[in-house]
Amino acid sequence: MKDAPIARISLGLIGIGLVLAVTNSLVNSVALSNKIYFIATVQLAIALLFAVRLNKPDRAVWPVLLLIVLCSSVAQIFDGTFTAQPSLQAIPESLFLVVQLLLASGLLFIVSRRLGSDPLSVLVDGLIVALGAWFFIWKVLLQPTIGTQSITPLISVIQGSTLGISAIVLFTLATLLFGDSTRSASVWLVTGAISLTLFGDFLYAANDAGRIDITSTYSSTAYIFGLFLASAAFIHPSISLLTERGPILTQRPLMGRLIVTTAALILPVVVLALTNPVDSVDRVVQTISIFVLTAAVTSRIIHSVRANAATQHQLIESAQTDALTGLPNRSLMLALVNNSLITAMTEGRKPTVLFIDVDRFKNINDSLGHQAGDAVLIAVAQRLRNALPHRCAVARISGDEFVVLDPDTQDSSDAMQLANRVLESFYEPLNLRQGDVFVSASIGVSSFDPSITSTADDLLRHADTAMYRAKDAGRNCVAVFDESMLERVTQRLAIETALYRALERRELRLVHQPIVDIDMGDVVGFEALMRWQRDDGTMLSPAEFIPIAEETGTIVPLGAWALLEALTHLRGWITQGICRSDATMSVNVSPRQLHDPNFVAVVNEALLRAHVPPEQLWLEVTESVMIAQPEQALDALNALCALGVRIAIDDFGTGYSSLSLLQKFPIQRLKIDKSFVNGVAQDESARSLVRTIIAMGDSLGLDMVAEGIESVEQLQILAEMKCAKAQGFLISHPVPPESMGSTIASLNSFGAWNKLRGKKS
Ligand code: C2E
Ligand code: MG
Ligand code: MG
Numbered sequence: 085m086k087d088a089p090i091a092r093i094s095l096g097l098i099g100i101g102l103v104l105a106v107t108n109s110l111v112n113s114v115a116l117s118n119k120i121y122f123i124a125t126v127q128l129a130i131a132l133l134f135a136v137r138l139n140k141p142d143r144a145v146w147p148v149l150l151l152i153v154l155c156s157s158v159a160q161i162f163d164g165t166f167t168a169q170p171s172l173q174a175i176p177e178s179l180f181l182v183v184q185l186l187l188a189s190g191l192l193f194i195v196s197r198r199l200g201s202d203p204l205s206v207l208v209d210g211l212i213v214a215l216g217a218w219f220f221i222w223k224v225l226l227q228p229t230i231g232t233q234s235i236t237p238l239i240s241v242i243q244g245s246t247l248g249i250s251a252i253v254l255f256t257l258a259t260l261l262f263g264d265s266t267r268s269a270s271v272w273l274v275t276g277a278i279s280l281t282l283f284g285d286f287l288y289a290a291n292d293a294g295r296i297d298i299t300s301t302y303s304s305t306a307y308i309f310g311l312f313l314a315s316a317a318f319i320h321p322s323i324s325l326l327t328e329r330g331p332i333l334t335q336r337p338l339m340g341r342l343i344v345t346t347a348a349l350i351l352p353v354v355v356l357a358l359t360n361p362v363d364s365v366d367r368v369v370q371t372i373s374i375f376v377l378t379a380a381v382t383s384r385i386i387h388s389v390r391a392n393a394a395t396q397h398q399l400i401e402s403a404q405t406d407a408l409t410g411l412p413n414r415s416l417m418l419a420l421v422n423n424s425l426i427t428a429m430t431e432g433r434k435p436t437v438l439f440i441d442v443d444r445f446k447n448i449n450d451s452l453g454h455q456a457g458d459a460v461l462i463a464v465a466q467r468l469r470n471a472l473p474h475r476c477a478v479a480r481i482s483g484d485e486f487v488v489l490d491p492d493t494q495d496s497s498d499a500m501q502l503a504n505r506v507l508e509s510f511y512e513p514l515n516l517r518q519g520d521v522f523v524s525a526s527i528g529v530s531s532f533d534p535s536i537t538s539t540a541d542d543l544l545r546h547a548d549t550a551m552y553r554a555k556d557a558g559r560n561c562v563a564v565f566d567e568s569m570l571e572r573v574t575q576r577l578a579i580e581t582a583l584y585r586a587l588e589r590r591e592l593r594l595v596h597q598p599i600v601d602i603d604m605g606d607v608v609g610f611e612a613l614m615r616w617q618r619d620d621g622t623m624l625s626p627a628e629f630i631p632i633a634e635e636t637g638t639i640v641p642l643g644a645w646a647l648l649e650a651l652t653h654l655r656g657w658i659t660q661g662i663c664r665s666d667a668t669m670s671v672n673v674s675p676r677q678l679h680d681p682n683f684v685a686v687v688n689e690a691l692l693r694a695h696v697p698p699e700q701l702w703l704e705v706t707e708s709v710m711i712a713q714p715e716q717a718l719d720a721l722n723a724l725c726a727l728g729v730r731i732a733i734d735d736f737g738t739g740y741s742s743l744s745l746l747q748k749f750p751i752q753r754l755k756i757d758k759s760f761v762n763g764v765a766q767d768e769s770a771r772s773l774v775r776t777i778i779a780m781g782d783s784l785g786l787d788m789v790a791e792g793i794e795s796v797e798q799l800q801i802l803a804e805m806k807c808a809k810a811q812g813f814l815i816s817h818p819v820p821p822e823s824m825g826s827t828i829a830s831l832n833s834f835g836a837w838n839k840l841r842g843k844k845s
Contacts, residue, residue, distance in 0.1 A: 090138065091269070094316040097131070098273075101312020109305040117301040124311040125157045131315030139324040148190045149318070156183045160307075177242040184249040187278065191256035194326055198260065202391065206262045208384040209345045214255030215377040216348025221247050222373065223355045225289045227366050247289055250282050262341045270326055273317030280310030352377060406480040408458060409465035417479035417487050421540035424491040428532050436499040438488040438506060439528040439547035440468070443559040445484035447711075448521065456518045463514040464523065471509035472502070487544065493531060496564065503527045503562040510560075524560035526551055536567060549573055579629055582618065583638050587645060591617050594649050595818035598827065599670065599789060599811045602803045605837025607828050609668035609702070611811065612650035613818045614642070634674050643677040644686045651694035651701065653821045662825045670702040670732065675709050679716055684723045691727075698728030702753060706734050710745045718749060725750040732789070737777060746784060754781045758792020758812070765797040778805050796842045803841060814840065 101124070108120050132153055136146055159179030195210075226244050257275055261267065284306035290296045291303065317323060352374065361367035404416035412420065424435040442448075442464060449457035461484065468478045468486060477489045488506065493499045506527055513520035528551025530543055537543050549572075550565035557563060586592055592614060599609040616624040633639040654669040656662075677683055691698055703724060709717045721731055732753035733746075737760050756777055763770025774790075781788045790802045793812030802810060819827050830836060 090319060090321050094269070094273070094320040097127070097312050097316040097319065100127075101309050101316070104312070105305045105309035108308055109302055112301050114301060117304050120308055121160065121304050124308045125153070125160065128153055128311045128315045129157070131318050135315075135318035135323065138319070139321060148186055148193075152183050152186045152190070155179045155186070159183065174236070174239055174242060177239050177246070181242050181246045181249070184246045184253065188249050188252040188256060191253060191260065191278075195256050195259045204387055205384065205391065206259050208380055208387065209262050209341060210255045210259035211380045212345050212377065212384065213258040213348040214251045215373060215380060216351045217254045218248065218251035219352040219355060219370075219373050219377070221251060221286075222369055223359060224295060225286070225293050227362060227369070228293055228295070243289070243292075247285065250285060253278060253282060258344065262344075268320075268322035268325060270317045270320045270323040273313050273320060274326070277310045277313035277317060280306045280313065284310065349377075349381065409462055409480050411465050411469075411486075412477060412479040414479065414481040414487075417477065417481060417489065418540050418544070420477050420479075421489055421543055424489060425532065425537070425540055425543070427491070429534070433492045434494070434532050435543070436490045436493040436502065436529065436531040437543045437547040438490075438499075438503055439530070439544065439551040440486040440488065440506060440525050441527075441551050441555065442484040442486075443524045443526055443555075445523075448523070450713075452518055452521070456516060456521070459516045459518065460514060460521060460523060463516060464510075464525075467509045467514070468506065471505055476502075487547070496531060499529050499531050500562065500564065503529045503564075507560070507562055526554035526559045527562045528552070528554055528565060529562060530565040536570075546570075576632065579624070580632050580636055583616075583629055583633055583636070583642075586616055586618075587641060589619070591619065592642065592645065593617055593820065594646060594653065595820055596650075596653065596824060597811055597818040598816050598824075598831065599668075599809050600815050600831070600837075602799070602807060602810050602841075605831070605840075607663060607667065607831055608809065609670060610650075610654065610663075610824075611670040611704070611818075612646060612653070612672070614646055614672075630674065634676050637676065639674050639676050640680050643673060644690070647671050647687060648690040648693060651690050651696045653824075654700065655694045655696055656821070657824055660825070662828055666700065668700045668702055668730075669696070670704050672704045672734065675705070675713075675717070678705065678709060678720045679713065683720060684727065687724060687729060688727055691729075699730065701729050702732050703729055704732045704734040704755065707736065707738070707745075710749055714745070721750050732787075735791070737773070743780070751786065753787040753789060755789045755791050755811075756807070761790050761792050761798055761802070761812070762794075764801045765795060771801065774802070774807075775805055778807050782806070796840065799840060800842050 104120050104124065108117050111117075132150060156179070159176040162176040162179075225247055257278055260271060261275060284303045287296070287298065287303035287306065291298055356370070356374070361370055404413055404419075405411065406413045421435065421437060424433070427433055428435050442460070445457065445460070448460055461480065464486065465478070465480060468488065472478060472488060473490075475491060477491075479487045479489075481487050488502070490499070490502055493502065507525065510524050513522045528547045528549065530537075530546035530550055532543060537546065546565040546569075549569045550563045553569060553572075554561050554563035593616075594612045595615055596610040596612055598607045599611060600606065601608045614626050614630070616626075616629055618624060630639065633642055650669050650671050654663075654667065658665050658667065673683075680686075687701070687703070691701060705717075705721075724731065730752045731750060732755055733751055734755050735757040736754045737757045754777065756774060760770055760774050760777070764774055778788055787809065788807050789809040789811055790798075790807045791811050793799050793802065793810050793814045795814060798812075799810060799814060816827050816831065
């Protein structure tokens with residue numbers, strides 16, 4: 085059967101129970117009341133049997149429930165039938181006691197299984213409720229009836245025990261509701277059923293004690309409705325989860341819990357204030373009860389205070405630790421550096437901070453995935469901890485950046501030693517689940533110097549600045565902070581701001597370097613190189629401002645300007661007959677431009693506006709383009725090729741591209757980097773490397789250009805190696821466009837090329 089219809093049966097039972105209970109109290113007839121009670125008991129028995137088959141019963145709980153129903157039915161049937169023989173009345177009374185005992189132990193069992201994350205506080209709160217109830221039961225029901233009733237002392241003891249155990253039942257009910265486990269429908273129904281039964285017991289006992297004067301039909305109304313609620317609970321599908329810890333409640337029942345426990349605490353206080361102990365037994369019971377209650381409240385307060393302190397501690401800790409590596413985070417590291425600065429000033433110590441950045445971490449994330457990236461960070465954290473002495477603190481302050489604080493270094497060689505220790509700790513590969521991974525780090529070192537360091541932030545910032553210097557120096561190395569670096573940072577900031585305005589102020593220029601066909605000596609093309617003539621008269625080389633333009637994104641408009649400008653120059657030279665009509669223009673393109681969605685349109689527009697055919701434009705990109713975000717780059721390069729534009733790989737040999745990448749990308753030219761060309765004259769290994777590059781390029785059908793040729797010897801060797809084209813200071817420095825005519829003329833002058841190649845003309 086499906087859950088929804090069964091839940092509806094439960095609802096139906098509650099409805100029937102309500103109708104019968106109301107009828108019972110309205111009609112107020114003992115005969116009818118007995119009949120309704122009988123119906124209620126029978127339906128409960130049937131519901132129980134039905135429920136055992138329907139819902140997955142917990143073996144431990146169901147027999148107890150059956151026994152409870154059986155005992156209470158039998159007890160109810162015989163209750164009142166032995167009024168003539170008071171000694172036999174002990175039988176139903178004992179059965180009621182058994183029911184109460186079973187109920188209490190059954191509930192205790194359920195509670196023990198469902199106790200949440202904070203069992204002690206729940207148990208103590210339950211105990212406070214039970215003690216309050218017990219105090220009330222004692223003062224109102226038990227104590228006044230002692231020795232005054234017409235019943236035998238045995239029955240009096242049994243009834244007293246039954247009522248006493250009610251307090252335990254209340255205790256378990258309270259703990260059931262106070263926990264942080266989700267309370268299902270059956271939990272509420274069971275609670276309702278037991279509460280009504282206890283209420284019935286109370287009315288019954290209060291009536292017996294002469295406290296109130298009502299007929300037994302009213303107390304049986306509570307029992308009847310309770311029995312129906314019980315069967316509704318057993319039938320409900322959620323009963324099968326009664327003994328399990330449900331999902332944790334997001335909002336704990338704090339308010340309800342507070343109200344109930346406070347009421348349970350106030351109750352004894354009010355009773356005590358209004359009454360005096362009647363006799364010595366009363367005094368003893370009151371004293372013990374109040375003593376236990378006070379103990380429970382005290383332990384509850386102690387527990388709460390401790391739990392509060394622990395939570396606070398946990399909160400502070402989690403706010404100061406990095407969740408991934410468990411290391412302190414930036415805020416804690418700042419506090420530690422701050423502390424060490426305070427002691428440094430008072431005790432003359434010299435704290436040192438290392439700023440460590442994992443090299444090319446983005447590549448690891450991009451190529452191996454974020455999980456591997458996380459694993460690398462965890463492994464790096466472990467490495468650092470193992471490599472460093474105990475006095476050092478290690479923190480992860482963001483992404484792939486770690487900071488080490490040595491609170492007491494003697495001198496700069498100490499600091500350097502520490503940094504080298506960290507650097508060396510990266511030499512061994514990191515063993516990850518994904519396989520062994522080699523990583524390196526760039527480290528910036530900054531030691532406390534009272535003349536330039538005043539805050540923790542200063543020390544960290546200086547180490548950070550030095551780390552950037554280490555990155556610039558080629559990564560996998562250590563750089564120690566010095567004041568000149570601060571100047572560089574300010575300078576860089578100034579360049580960054582001025583660069584935004586350089587275009588509109590017309591401070592940028594292009595110079596061009598001819599590219600020559602080695603065999604013929606003809607100038608077959610040019611490379612456009614950017615220069616920045618600042619308003620203060622200084623000339624900046626691209627190495628100084630292109631990286632900043634790339635970082636800030638200014639390279640996109642700068643690059644677009646350079647394209648149109650270069651092609652316009654070429655068009656002018658061709659028109660003026662300065663160069664061949666099929667001469668080409670090479671323009672450098674940075675990855676940032678290539679990834680700009682408008683780039684292809686920008687190139688197309690420049691070609692159209694300058695009236696240059698696309699095959700006369702070479703775009704120079706570096707190998708890095710093929711490595712970072714290769715798919716995006718491939719799309720852009722394919723679109724450019726479709727236009728007819730050709731692509732050259734610049735500075736070939738300095739990146740890490742593979743042969744397969746060269747085949748995959750639409751490339752038509754390789755430019756051998758000047759660092760290899762430099763060595764060909766002296767160094768055999770450089771010679772064989774260049775020979776291999778040329779052979780490989782030839783086999784792939786690529787046009788080969790050697791960059792940075794500075795000597796005749798280099799040119800001769802490259803000519804022997806059958807390198808197609810050459811570019812370098814030997815042939816011509818980059819020149820302004822207006823000088824190109826004379827430059828080409830001198831190159832074309834009779835015998836000039838042969839002279840350059842060292843041949844006799
Ligand atoms: P690159 O594209 O490899 O340009 C060649 C660089 O080598 C130029 O430096 C050039 O002046 C220099 N060079 C040429 N022949 C010789 C030689 O015989 N010996 C030596 N030592 N150097 C030689 P430059 O002009 O300083 O440009 C540096 C780099 O800046 C360029 O390298 C290029 O990557 C970048 N760059 C220049 N202009 C632009 C541009 O408009 N856009 C972009 N994105 N990058 C540019
Ligand atoms: Mg270039
Ligand atoms: Mg180059």
